Amino acid sequence: MADDWTEDEYVEYLHGERRSFAWVMQRYGSFTPAEAEAAALKHYPYEASDAPFRGLIFHDLSWHWAMLAIHGGSYWVEHPELVNPSPEYEALD
Template sequence: MTWTETEYRAYLEEERRLYAWVLCRYGDRTPQEARAAALGRYPYEPAGAPLRGLIFHDEAWHWAMLTLHGEGYWHRHPELADPPSAYENEARGG
């Protein structure tokens, strides 16, 4: 996918926000811990970087669940395979 720089940065920030929200809400992380983790999970990739934005192929919910519960979380916790309505509401802007 091709984004303008403005679109990329906005999408990156929104995914960081949602990732941090999940870590706080479902992982008992402090906002500061969650934000630091989000910055690590979603680093800025400069324009022209190979595979820029590839992380966006899965939503923040999935990446946060991997962080909290590990690979295969969807088998051990099938109730977490799909984001709950609280996440969907947050993704729509709360």
């Protein structure tokens, strides 16, 4: 995450990643909307502006983190069709 992002930009990006993560959890993980939202909040907690490595989780797409949560550590080997985000995921934002 860029050091020069404002707090509002950070929060907006955080909410976007949570939405995307929750969408993947529902679509590919069969989570209910409530379960998906809870998983997204847990995976993407708010980090204070002075937290070390704030926003480091943003270095990979929420698609990747959700696939890891659903299919585990080498999902790309067992499910090569899921390596790249789906067109529906790409259209979320």
